[in-house]
Amino acid sequence: MSSSVASTSRSGAEAVSKSAGSALAAALLGFFVMTLDTLIVNVALPDIGHAFDTGITGLQWVVDGYTLMFAALLLSAGSITDRVGARQAFAAGLAVFVVASAACGFAPNLAVLVAARLVQGMGAAVIVPSSLALIREAFPDQAKRARAIALWAMGGSVGAAAGPVAGGVLTVINWRVIFFVNLPVGLLALFLLSRTRRSPRRTDTGFDWFGQIAAVAAMGGLTYGAIEAGADGFGALRVIAAFCVAVLAGALFLLAQARGKSPMIPMPLLRARTMLIASTVGFALNIGFYGMVFLISLYLQQARDLSPLATGVAFLPMTLLTAFLSPSAAWLARRFGARMPIITGQLLMAVGLVILGLAPRTAPTWLVVVLMVPVGVGGAIAVTAVTALLLDRVPAERAGTASGVLNASRQVGGALAVALFGALVAQRATFYDGLRTSLLIAAGLVLATAVTSPLLEAAPGTRTATATKNLEKGPQT
Numbered sequence: 001m002s003s004s005v006a007s008t009s010r011s012g013a014e015a016v017s018k019s020a021g022s023a024l025a026a027a028l029l030g031f032f033v034m035t036l037d038t039l040i041v042n043v044a045l046p047d048i049g050h051a052f053d054t055g056i057t058g059l060q061w062v063v064d065g066y067t068l069m070f071a072a073l074l075l076s077a078g079s080i081t082d083r084v085g086a087r088q089a090f091a092a093g094l095a096v097f098v099v100a101s102a103a104c105g106f107a108p109n110l111a112v113l114v115a116a117r118l119v120q121g122m123g124a125a126v127i128v129p130s131s132l133a134l135i136r137e138a139f140p141d142q143a144k145r146a147r148a149i150a151l152w153a154m155g156g157s158v159g160a161a162a163g164p165v166a167g168g169v170l171t172v173i174n175w176r177v178i179f180f181v182n183l184p185v186g187l188l189a190l191f192l193l194s195r196t197r198r199s200p201r202r203t204d205t206g207f208d209w210f211g212q213i214a215a216v217a218a219m220g221g222l223t224y225g226a227i228e229a230g231a232d233g234f235g236a237l238r239v240i241a242a243f244c245v246a247v248l249a250g251a252l253f254l255l256a257q258a259r260g261k262s263p264m265i266p267m268p269l270l271r272a273r274t275m276l277i278a279s280t281v282g283f284a285l286n287i288g289f290y291g292m293v294f295l296i297s298l299y300l301q302q303a304r305d306l307s308p309l310a311t312g313v314a315f316l317p318m319t320l321l322t323a324f325l326s327p328s329a330a331w332l333a334r335r336f337g338a339r340m341p342i343i344t345g346q347l348l349m350a351v352g353l354v355i356l357g358l359a360p361r362t363a364p365t366w367l368v369v370v371l372m373v374p375v376g377v378g379g380a381i382a383v384t385a386v387t388a389l390l391l392d393r394v395p396a397e398r399a400g401t402a403s404g405v406l407n408a409s410r411q412v413g414g415a416l417a418v419a420l421f422g423a424l425v426a427q428r429a430t431f432y433d434g435l436r437t438s439l440l441i442a443a444g445l446v447l448a449t450a451v452t453s454p455l456l457e458a459a460p461g462t463r464t465a466t467a468t469k470n471l472e473k474g475p476q477t
Contacts, residue, residue, distance in 0.1 A: 022195040023087075023138035024148050027131035028155035029189035030094050033182050034124040035156040037066065037101075038414075039163025039290075042297040043311050044175040051175065052110040056298075060227045060422040061114045063294065064415045068223050069121030071411030072216040075264045078129040078404050079207055086133035091193055093126025098186035105179035129404060138196070164293060165319060168312015208264045211256035214249045215264075219412060221246030226419035265405055269394065275402060277449075277456050278390040281342065282383065282406050283413035284449040288349050288442040289379040291417030292356070295425065295435050296372060303431065304365055314369050318376040332381075338389045339456050345382025346450035348374045350443045357439030361432055383410075389456060417442065 041048075045059045052058065081089040100119035107113035135152055139145035170177040225242030233239070257263040257270065269275055293315070300306040300314055332341040352374030359367065387406065394402040421442075424434035 019196045020138040020148075022192045023134050024151060026189045026192040026196070027090070027134050028152050029185055029192070030090060030097075030127045031131050031152055032155040032159040033185045033189070034097065034127045035159030036163050036166065037120065037124070037182060038070075039160060039293060040167040040170075040178050041066075042293050043164050043167035043301075043308050043315075044171040044178050045297060046301045047171055047175040047308060048113070052113070054110050056422050056426045057227055058110050058114075060418055062110075062117060063418045064223050064227065065114045065117035066121040066124070067290075067411050067415040067418070068219055069118050069216075070124045071408045071415060072219045073122055073125035073212070074128060074404050074408045074411065075215055076208060076212045077125045078133075079262075079264065080126060081130040081133050083207065086130050086137055087193065087196055089126055090130035090134050091190060093123045093130055094186055094189055094193075095123075096120075097123030097127060098183055098190075101179045101182035101186070105176045128407065132403075134196075160319075162319070164297070164315035165312045168307075168309045168315075171308035171312075208256060208260055208262050211253055211260060211264050214253035214256055217249035218246050218253055219415070221249060223415050223419050226416060226423060229423050269402060270405070272394075274390060274393045274456055275405065277452055278386050279406055279409040281346065281386050281449045281453060282410040284442075284445040285346070285349065285379050285382055286410040286413035287417040288353055288375060288446045290414035291421050291438060291442050292353065292372065292375050294418050295421055295438055296368065298425065299431075299435055300365070300368070302428075306365070314365070315372070317369055318372040321373050322376040322380045332385075338385060338392075339453060341381050341385035342389065342456065343382075343450055343453045345378040345380070345385065346446050346453065348378030349382065350378075350446040350450065352378060353439050353443035353446065357436045357443065386456075 041063055045062065048062060049055065049059050077089075077093075084092070097120055100116050100123060103116035104113055104120065107116055131152065135148050136145065139148045166181070167178055170181060221242045221244075225239045225246065228236065228242065229239045257265050258267050296314075297311060300311045301308065306314065332344060352371055356368070356371040356375070359371065387403070390402055390406055421434070421438035424438050425431045427434070
């Protein structure tokens with residue numbers, strides 16, 4: 001009898017272990033492919049422009065359509081995950097992402113491609129919080145969960161690092177392949193998810209419809225105005241109208257968070273000093289990194305006549321050294337405190353952007369490749385550190401919301417970088433001057449947030465050790 005009970009217990013434990021392993025693998029693949037798609041498109045932009053006979057404004061929407069919806073819906077995706085369950089939300093988000101990827105690949109014109117990218121961003125917004133919630137359910141033991149999250153973060157890091165390189169390689173075949181590559185990865189993740197247990201649902205979780213609509217309107221208006229300003233100028237009526245919509249919608253969003261019954265972001269959390277500074281740092285870092293990748297991808301192909309493959313290879317030193325050196329954030333935190341890698345990373349990125357922006361037109365391509373390295377490494381160190389410090393400072397029940405706010409602010413930074421910098425380089429005759437101005441603006445913003453970073457609240461007592469352990473999980477993308 002006891003033997004039978006032991007055998008049943010072992011079988012049950014093995015089933016739980018297999019389910020947890022499948023959940024982790026699915027979450028890792030979903031996060032990988034979602035992060036990959038954030039950067040893989042940049043290298044293919046000139047080919048997409050030729051295919052659809054569109055200029056810089058149309059190409060900006062190919063990038064920002066994805067980032068805009070990702071950022072806007074990320075704030076409420078955690079609430080959606082709680083309402084329907086982590087497994088169910090992840091499956092829905094990934095399915096939407098895969099179908100939208102296929103639509104991107106088959107897009108007959110620019111309008112369909114941009115629309116499909118918007119839908120892709122919607123799916124990606126749900127993938128991020130639901131993948132983390134899936135891991136939390138699968139690994140109730142804290143130590144095992146920490147190791148699982150480390151692997152999950154590694155998936156995102158590999159996706160971010162591989163984006164430009166994979167984009168260059170696949171564009172040699174055809175730019176449409178960069179979207180089709182998502183299909184087998186997504187389908188594999190869905191298969192693995194089918195081997196996991198169904199997640200519980202919380203029917204008592206409210207949803208802030210008014211706040212969500214206001215957030216989309218605010219981000220959409222801001223992005224639309226910035227992109228269209230490149231074609232029509234900032235004095236154009238529709239550009240001014242878009243910025244007015246953004247301001248009004250932003251005010252309504254804040255009102256909804258302060259007065260609403262189920263706000264996406266509780267106002268005390270939004271007003272907290274650490275939350276404000278961390279979000280601002282993340283915003284500036286993504287302006288620097290995503291702006292640089294967008295600009296240099298165009299520059300190497302349009303001004304230096306590099307092929308998509310050669311352009312992808314040009315990003316390889318930055319991506320490899322970023323993956324190799326970013327764990328130094330943990331060493332800096334142990335030796336100097338958790339705030340040190342945040343400041344060091346920002347300064348390193350700013351210096352790289354300044355030198356890159358001041359480099360002469362005749363600078364050899366290899367020098368441009370070298371100067372991208374401190375931008376990528378500095379950004380990875382700072383992002384890893386600020387994420388760890390923030391999550392260590394907020395209550396456990398607010399960790400998901402705080403992470404959503406931080407990542408949303410980062411994605412908004414990335415979207416605005418493409419919109420504003422794209423406007424500055426829209427005219428081919430003044431492309432280089434716009435490139436230089438854009439990089440120096442990004443450097444100035446990163447330096448400004450570096451100055452405020454010492455005001456971040458260091459985690460007290462034992463939490464400092466926790467923050468250091470969080471840093472050792474690897475870069476958060």
